[in-house]
Amino acid sequence: MRSKALAQKADSPVVIAVNLGSMLGSKMVKDNFGVEGGDVAIGAHILMRLALDDEFESKSGGYFDNNLGYFSTPHLDALEVNKSEEIVNGIKKF
Secondary structure, X not given: OHHHXXXXXXXXXXXXXXXXOOOEOOHHHHXXXXXXXXXXXXXXXXXXXXXHOHHHHHHOOOEEEOOOOEEEOOOHHHHOHHHHHHHHOOOOOO
């Protein structure tokens, strides 16, 4: 929601929400799920691509799902402008 709202500002750089990939081999995954997880480079690779590759310039406000390997639809709440504005502007505290 925050990424989409930021991307809509006139002076915003390209802003993309990213699911780096489920169950990457981080300490959090190991401690909380008891599994080793996948190679953390999977998440790092997509961040580098998104930051450096011109093909993503027109994708500002999008959601990239690295599990799927492409841009996807975010949670339905993220598509509701009023909910996004409430969260971004701090009107509602969750």
